[in-house]
Each structure stands twice: as structure tokens, then as C-alpha cells.
Amino acid sequence: MTNMPHNALIEQLPHRRMEAWKWTDVRGAAVSEPQGLSAACNPTIAAPSGIDISTEGVAPSESVMGKLAVTFAHNATVITVPAGFKSDAPVLLSDMKSGHARLIFKIGKGAEISVTETHESGAASFVNIDMRFDLAQGAKLSRTIFHNDCADMTRISTAQINAWADAEITQHTLSFGGGLTRFETRIASLGENLKAEIHGAYLLNDKRHCDMTSYIDLGAQSAHIRQSVKGVVAGKARGVFQGKFHVRSPAQFTDAEMRHDAMMLSDTCQIRAKPELEIYADDVACAHGNTVGALDESALFYMRQRGIPLRQARALLTEAFVAEAFDGMADNSDFMSRITDWLEQNS
Amino acid sequence: MIKIKNLTATVNDGQQTILNGLSLEVPAGEVHAIMGPNGAGKSTLSYVLTGKDGYDVTDGSVDYLGQDLLAMEPEERASAGLFLSFQYPLEIPGVPTMHFLRTALNAQRKSRGEDIMAAPEFLKKARAIAADLKIKPDMLKRPLNVGFSGGEKKRMEIFQMMMLEPKFIIMDETDSGLDVDALRIVADGVNALRAPDRGMLIITHYQRLLDYIVPDRVHVLSDGKIVASGDADFAKLLEKEGYDKYAA
Numbered sequence: 082m083t084n085m086p087h088n089a090l091i092e093q094l095p096h097r098r099m100e101a102w103k104w105t106d107v108r109g110a111a112v113s114e115p116q117g118l119s120a121a122c123n124p125t126i127a128a129p130s131g132i133d134i135s136t137e138g139v140a141p142s143e144s145v146m147g148k149l150a151v152t153f154a155h156n157a158t159v160i161t162v163p164a165g166f167k168s169d170a171p172v173l174l175s176d177m178k179s180g181h182a183r184l185i186f187k188i189g190k191g192a193e194i195s196v197t198e199t200h201e202s203g204a205a206s207f208v209n210i211d212m213r214f215d216l217a218q219g220a221k222l223s224r225t226i227f228h229n230d231c232a233d234m235t236r237i238s239t240a241q242i243n244a245w246a247d248a249e250i251t252q253h254t255l256s257f258g259g260g261l262t263r264f265e266t267r268i269a270s271l272g273e274n275l276k277a278e279i280h281g282a283y284l285l286n287d288k289r290h291c292d293m294t295s296y297i298d299l300g301a302q303s304a305h306i307r308q309s310v311k312g313v314v315a316g317k318a319r320g321v322f323q324g325k326f327h328v329r330s331p332a333q334f335t336d337a338e339m340r341h342d343a344m345m346l347s348d349t350c351q352i353r354a355k356p357e358l359e360i361y362a363d364d365v366a367c368a369h370g371n372t373v374g375a376l377d378e379s380a381l382f383y384m385r386q387r388g389i390p391l392r393q394a395r396a397l398l399t400e401a402f403v404a405e406a407f408d409g410m411a412d413n414s415d416f417m418s419r420i421t422d423w424l425e426q427n428s
Numbered sequence: 429m430i431k432i433k434n435l436t437a438t439v440n441d442g443q444q445t446i447l448n449g450l451s452l453e454v455p456a457g458e459v460h461a462i463m464g465p466n467g468a469g470k471s472t473l474s475y476v477l478t479g480k481d482g483y484d485v486t487d488g489s490v491d492y493l494g495q496d497l498l499a500m501e502p503e504e505r506a507s508a509g510l511f512l513s514f515q516y517p518l519e520i521p522g523v524p525t526m527h528f529l530r531t532a533l534n535a536q537r538k539s540r541g542e543d544i545m546a547a548p549e550f551l552k553k554a555r556a557i558a559a560d561l562k563i564k565p566d567m568l569k570r571p572l573n574v575g576f577s578g579g580e581k582k583r584m585e586i587f588q589m590m591m592l593e594p595k596f597i598i599m600d601e602t603d604s605g606l607d608v609d610a611l612r613i614v615a616d617g618v619n620a621l622r623a624p625d626r627g628m629l630i631i632t633h634y635q636r637l638l639d640y641i642v643p644d645r646v647h648v649l650s651d652g653k654i655v656a657s658g659d660a661d662f663a664k665l666l667e668k669e670g671y672d673k674y675a676a
């Protein structure tokens with residue numbers, strides 16, 4: 082553990098005057114020095130046999146939170162998936178309740194791996210999970226991320242995914258938020274034919290906050306990207322979506338679509354969205370869309386006329402809206418039943 | 429069965445009166461038709477009876493099977509057997525037709541203190557009714573009304589009506605958008621529901637539908653009230669002469 086004076090530590094945290102953090106003020110949330118702010122976190126990792134787990138002193142990532150993770154977690158846990166690996170069993174990642182952790186997945190040529198992450202804490206704390214995934218040629222990664230924190234939790238989770246040629250990434254995130262929480266996904270294509278499906282939903286009540294930020298940096302040709310994020314926000318909660326496609330000049334024939342659609346269930350909730358395209362290649366098809374709305378009153382009346390009580394009608398419409406984000410999952414039953422439960426409580 | 433007395437409804441904070449002292453009584457077992465020019469207030473009557481937001485009832489009363497209809501929530505009215513076949517049925521994205529309807533049916537049953545209908549029984553009934561109405565089974569798997577043609581939506585309203593077996597049925601221009609074949613199929617469905625304990629109010633612009641569903645009474649609605657009434661033959665006269673002489 083490093084003994085850093087509290088003020089110096091707070092000074093290092095990203096804050097709202099930084100463009101990338103303007104809606105997620107980590108410094109503001111950490112002034113009362115939450116538990117875990119200067120501690121290491123040791124997640125529980127369960128992996129199918131054939132996967133190697135070791136601890137190494139690898140170079141830190143460049144990001145503010147990445148540097149901070151090195152200060153308190155020191156070494157990284159490295160999960161090595163050998164070339165050609167295949168398994169029906171996922172790597173399970175849990176117990177990320179307090180402190181800083183560094184996790185690196187090295188996924189070999191043609192390997193296929195699922196990673197199921199549970200980010201959950203019932204007690205107030207500060208968590209910073211810094212992850213990196215290196216995908217060798219033709220590797221396939223499927224991430225399933227479940228997030229549900231108590232209302233005074235601060236959690237930042239960052240994943241940098243580096244993909245060599247012919248890699249495939251599938252990611253489904255379901256977040257019920259926390260005090261101040263952010264899931265950031267950064268993808269860099271280093272070889273051609275990247276396929277990525279990046280989908281997620283946040284459902285937030287009370288004063289919860291969830292930020293879904295992504296930066297997809299395309300440096301090679303023929304990438305196919307589909308991203309959709311659904312938001313449902315109630316009470317005084319705040320949902321944040323920041324998405325960027327950065328299409329560099331070699332990334333010809335990129336086909337990329339980004340959507341963020343959010344629903345406001347109260348007058349006091351907030352949605353902040355910033356979808357961005359930055360394109361330097363000329364032969365590409367890129368699109369982004371962003372909508373914020375409320376439930377359709379006429380549809381609700383129609384449902385009530387058929388005998389469906391108002392609350393149930395609201396839940397049914399909202400569930401259908403959110404479900405689209407998880408249509409492509411091999412098995413979305415766990416996510417859907419959690420969503421149904423949440424909607425029963427919050428519609 | 430339903431007794432509407434001096435019903436008066438306004439919109440825009442009372443600036444516009446749409447129903448203007450409307451009185452009408454439909455006894456159990458009878459089918460009444462309401463005809464009238466565009467903008468007369470026909471759809472508004474159907475919305476006020478079913479409890480849609482946005483209308484202020486400033487005067488009058490509606491007695492439905494001994495209950496004060498206007499004091500009930502829309503879903504309570506539905507559970508008490510009131511059904512509206514919408515002039516413009518809504519699209520319900522992402523909710524498969526069968527799931528929607530089973531949810532509705534069981535919500536009504538629950539609120540009446542009845543047992544819910546199990547899936548196999550529900551499916552069997554739905555398949556039989558869909559076949560009668562010439563609705564293709566794959567349509568029932570699609571989200572309700574999404575991407576359906578005008579005629580398909582109208583047929584889906586009748587499908588829902590036959591599944592829910594309501595006690596009092598309001599049909600708002602169900603005939604518009606239907607070709608003659610579809611009209612006959614829909615009319616057969618409606619006629620099959622005619623029963624001594626069931627009432628119907630059929631709103632239509634054209635006399636055509638009334639050749640298939642012969643009403644007991646025909647009323648003219650103009651400027652927010654009933655201005656004339658007659659028997660089934662009165663509809664033919666109205667079609668020939670138009671509504672001009674009833675205009676305010």
C-alpha cells in the first residue's frame with residue numbers, strides 16, 4: 082500500500098472539468114475518502130481448465146484511472162487463454178467490491194472465450210477495475226457484464242480491448258447503477274475484419290448514476306461494428322452515454338452503427354448523451370442515432386382499455402424497449418428476469 | 429345496460445365543448461348504431477366512455493350495469509366488460525400479440541377474482557378464433573399491430589374482442605379499411621357475439637356495415653348530441669339523404 086496524502090490522491094482523480102469526465106465527477110464523489118480509495122482489490126477468478134492465471138508487473142495503461150490502479154494494485158493478474166482454446170464454460174469474475182485491480186486477458190490465436198463479470202457491492206466503497214484484453218488473430222471474446230451497486234458506491238471499470246485481424250468481440254452489459262459508476266469500453270482495431278457487437282442497458286432509480294462510455298478506434302479496414310445502448314431512468318437518477326467511433330484513414334470499408342435510446346420515467350431524472358463520429362477514411366458507412374423519450378401515452382391507454390393495469394402496461398412497454406439490447410445474446414434469460422423484477426419495483 | 433344522460437365533455441380547459449348534452453340508452457341484448465358527419469364527436473364519445481385522459485366531463489352521468497362508469501379507471505372499465513374496437517388501433521412495439529392478449533385476459537380475470545387461463549387453453553381458443561377470422565398464425569407472434577395494414581389492424585381488434593368476450597362492445601369505424609370479404613368475416617364474428625346479456629354500440633360513417641350487422645336502433649350524432657333516432661331502415665334513409673338537415 083502506498084501512503085499518499087489524501088489531498089494528493091484526490092487531486093489525481095478525474096473531475097468534471099475534464100471533457101471525458103464532465104458528467105461523471107469522480108473527484109467530487111471521493112472527497113469524503115471512501116473505503117477502498119487507497120487499497121488493492123483481489124477479484125475472485127474462476128476459469129475453466131487450460132487457462133493460466135499469474136501475476137505480473139506489466140506496464141500500466143495510459144489512462145488516469147489505469148495509473149491509479151498501478152499505484153495501489155501494483156502487479157496485474159494475467160489470464161492467458163492459449164491459442165485455439167475453446168470451452169463452453171466462461172471465466173467468472175466477481176468480488177470486485179472495494180479497491181483497485183488490474184486484470185489482463187491474453188487471448189491466443191483463434192481462441193474463443195466468454196467472460197462473465199459481476200460488479201456488485203452492497204456496501205459503500207470505491208472500486209477501480211482496470212482491464213485489458215489482447216485478442217490475437219481470429220480470437221473471439223464474449224463479455225457479459227452485470228452491474229448492481231448500492232446507492233453510495235463509486236465504481237469505475239475500464240476495459241481496453243486490442244484486437245488483431247479477424248477478431249470478434251461481443252459485449253452485453255446490464256447495469257442498475259450505483260452512486261457514481263462508469264463502465265468504459267475502449268476498442269482498438271490493429272488488424273482488418275474486426276467484428277464487434279457492443280450492447281447494453283442501464284436501468285436507474287433513486288439518485289443512481291451510470292455512465293456508459295465507449296471509444297472505438299479503428300485503424301484497419303473492413304471493421305463491422307454494431308452498438309446499441311438502451312437507457313431507462315427514474316426518480317432523480319442520471320444516465321450518461323458517451324460513444325465515439327474514430328475511423329482512421331486506413332480503416333476503409335468500415336461499417337459501423339451506434340445507437341443510444343433512452344426513456345425517462347420521471348420529470349426529475351436526467352439523461353446526458355454524446356454520440357460522436359470522427360472519420361478520416363472516405364469509403365465507409367457510419368451512422369449514429371440518439372433518442373430520449375417517454376412512454377407513449379396512447380399506447381398505454383390502449384393497453385389499459387384491454388384491462389392491463391397502468392403499472393403493468395408501463396412495465397411491459399419498457400421491458401420490450403430494453404429487451405432489444407439483449408436480442409442477440411445466446412441466453413438472455415438471466416438478464417431479462419432481472420429486468421422484469423426491476424420494472425415490477427419501479428414502473 | 430348502459431345509460432348515458434346529458435353527457436358533456438370539453439377539451440383545452442373547457443374552451444372547446446365536444447360532447448354537448450348527449451343522452452343515449454342501450455339495453456342488454458341490443459345493437460345500436462351511431463352515424464354522423466366527420467367531427468360530430470363519435471370517437472370522443474367512445475374515448476370518454478372508456479376513460480381516456482384529456483377530456484373533462486363537465487356534466488352528465490353514465491350508468492353501466494348499475495355502476496358509475498365515469499368514476500372507474502380505464503382498466504377497471506375493461507375488466508367490467510367494456511371493450512372498444514379503436515378507429516385507429518395503436519402499435520405496441522416489442523410485445524408479441526399473443527403475449528399482450530394473454531396478459532390482458534388474465535389481468536381482467538384476476539381483477540374479477542377469476543382463475544387465470546392456462547397457456548394451452550388460451551392457445552387453443554386463439555387458434556380457433558384466428559382461423560375463423562382468417563388471421564395467419566404467424567401474425568399472432570409479431571408485435572401487436574406493428575407493421576400491420578389498416579385492414580389487418582381492424583381484424584386484430586375483432587380477434588381481441590372475441591378472445592376477451594366483453595359484455596359491452598363499442599366499435600369505432602371498424603368497417604373503414606376493410607374490403608367486402610373482410611367485412612363479411614368481421615360481421616360474422618360480431619354477430620356470433622350477439623347475446624341477450626350483451627350490448628353493442630356500432631359507430632359508422634357508412635350504412636354498408638349495417639347490412640351485415642343489423643342494428644335494433646340507429647342514432648344520428650351531430651354537434652355532440654343525439655339529434656335523431658330510428659330503426660334499421662333509418663340508416664338507409666340517412667345514407668341517401670345525408671346528414672345536412674341534422675347539422676346545427
Ligand SMILES: Nc1ncnc2c1ncn2[C@@H]1O[C@H](COP(=O)(O)OP(=O)(O)O)[C@@H](O)[C@H]1O
Nearest residue numbers: 439440446465466467468469470471472473482
Ligand atoms: N383532444 C382534442 N383536442 C382538441 N380537439 C379535439 C380533441 N379530440 C377531438 N377534438 C375535436 O372534436 C371534434 C370531434 O372529434 P371526433 O370525436 O374525433 O369526431 P368523429 O369521430 O365524429 O369524426 C373534432 O372537431 C375534433 O377535431
Ligand SMILES: [Mg+2]
Nearest residue numbers: 470471472515
Ligand atoms: Mg372518429
